[in-house]
Amino acid sequence: MSRRRAKSLPRGKDEDVRTIAGLLTAGIISLVVVISVILAPIPQVGPEEGNQAPDFIAESYNGASWSEYRLSDNYDWDWNGSSESEWFLIQFIDTDCPYCWTEGQEMSQLHSQWGDRVNFVTIAAQLNIPNHDSNKDEVEAFRDKTSYFGCNSDRDDCSDRPGTAHNWPYVDDGANTILGNWELSGTPFTAILEPDGTVAWNKNKHQGEGGDGEDVASALQRLVGGQ
Amino acid sequence: MMAVITAPLAAFLIGLTVSVYLLIKARDASGEDGTIGILNASMGFSAVGIMGSGWTWSIHNSMLVGSSSMCATEGLVQCGSVIGDPQWNNLFGIPWGLIGIASFALIWFLILSLRMDLHAKWASKYVDLLYYVSLAGVPFVLWLVIVELTMVEGAPHICPYCTVIHAALLGTVASAYYLRERKNTGSWS
Numbered sequence: 369m370s371r372r373r374a375k376s377l378p379r380g381k382d383e384d385v386r387t388i389a390g391l392l393t394a395g396i397i398s399l400v401v402v403i404s405v406i407l408a409p410i411p412q413v414g415p416e417e418g419n420q421a422p423d424f425i426a427e428s429y430n431g432a433s434w435s436e437y438r439l440s441d442n443y444d445w446d447w448n449g450s451s452e453s454e455w456f457l458i459q460f461i462d463t464d465c466p467y468c469w470t471e472g473q474e475m476s477q478l479h480s481q482w483g484d485r486v487n488f489v490t491i492a493a494q495l496n497i498p499n500h501d502s503n504k505d506e507v508e509a510f511r512d513k514t515s516y517f518g519c520n521s522d523r524d525d526c527s528d529r530p531g532t533a534h535n536w537p538y539v540d541d542g543a544n545t546i547l548g549n550w551e552l553s554g555t556p557f558t559a560i561l562e563p564d565g566t567v568a569w570n571k572n573k574h575q576g577e578g579g580d581g582e583d584v585a586s587a588l589q590r591l592v593g594g595q
Numbered sequence: 596m597m598a599v600i601t602a603p604l605a606a607f608l609i610g611l612t613v614s615v616y617l618l619i620k621a622r623d624a625s626g627e628d629g630t631i632g633i634l635n636a637s638m639g640f641s642a643v644g645i646m647g648s649g650w651t652w653s654i655h656n657s658m659l660v661g662s663s664s665m666c667a668t669e670g671l672v673q674c675g676s677v678i679g680d681p682q683w684n685n686l687f688g689i690p691w692g693l694i695g696i697a698s699f700a701l702i703w704f705l706i707l708s709l710r711m712d713l714h715a716k717w718a719s720k721y722v723d724l725l726y727y728v729s730l731a732g733v734p735f736v737l738w739l740v741i742v743e744l745t746m747v748e749g750a751p752h753i754c755p756y757c758t759v760i761h762a763a764l765l766g767t768v769a770s771a772y773y774l775r776e777r778k779n780t781g782s783w784s
Binding site: 403411 | 646649653656659660662681682696704711714716717784
């Protein structure tokens with residue numbers, strides 16, 4: 369009786385090569401990450417002073433129609449600190465928030481004083497609070513001070529908002545996406561940006577706990593000056 | 596068109612071309628040589644994926660603080676409106692470039708492990724894992740192509756570096772498919 373010899377299958381290596389493969393992979397990835405960061409350092413993006421302000425693209429109302437608005441399209445990337453480029457005042461509101469309702473007056477005053485040197489942008493969010501149910505019609509009416517009942521937690525007609533009609537862009541953030549990117553949980557909030565989009569003043573830092581109490585008008589005077 | 600093809604882009608395209616050539620050559624080769632050839636091709640694809648992802652991450656970082664000299668920002672074929680778009684250039688706040696580096700790192704590890712020991716006990720499992728991991732990237736590629744063609748500001752745009760990475764992933768999927776086929780049909784070695 370003939371005996372058939374079983375064909376032996378190739379065997380793997382005695383040592384586990386996966387440790388070496390893992391170390392090699394980690395080395396290569398580290399190298400790629402280091403080179404990438406050398407080519408373009410990771411910028412600090414966020415609402416804190418000194419950081420690049422979180423950018424956004426959203427629908428904005430200019431008094432006549434809604435169109436796409438991108439904050440960074442208006443930056444002066446070559447700003448050197450001395451040119452006459454325009455700064456930015458970013459305001460977050462909710463058309464149903466009582467503090468935002470009264471802040472309408474202050475914003476009108478600030479704009480009449482600084483509007484020629486500062487780009488005003490208001491972002492209309494919709495806080496997750498009962499009776500805070502905004503929509504584009506309400507945002508339009510809040511900005512233009514036209515008749516629409518539903519502002520200020522559905523207590524007032526938007527035409528009664530304190531202050532004059534606002535003639536700067538109102539950005540729709542009904543989904544609270546921009547609010548989230550700016551790490552905000554409430555309104556009103558204001559920030560002043562340098563012409564290249566760097567956050568120069570953050571309301572929560574100055575008027576929050578431990579802040580120096582500086583208000584937005586004083587900050588504009590200090591930063592933009594000339595008034 | 597020639598202005599769009601910068602030195603890094605040319606290098607990535609050469610890497611892709613070489614990888615495709617290796618894959619085609621190895622696909623029909625029998626035995627262990629064919630398997631090693633396919634593994635070499637897939638290493639080429641994933642290397643292009645890792646480096647391309649690193650490059651797009653750099654473009655992303657530079658575009659956050661202004662325009663980038665690393666890629667065109669005007670015209671149909673450009674990165675500015677794609678990688679520079681704050682709405683679409685990230686997934687839950689993580690830049691796509693960084694996601695690409697991490698994903699291709701995992702793919703690279705699986706391929707390198709197989710390349711270093713073709714007959715390990717875990718080889719079958721790793722081949723399957725490689726196939727499913729690379730296949731999982733395909734829906735993201737489709738999504739990103741839809742985004743750059745229809746959703747970014749001023750669409751349609753074609754981001755050349757993003758396209759290179761998408762092609763690298765598809766090349767990896769094809770390589771993983773052939774490796775799996777070899778394993779399942781007993782023609783691995």
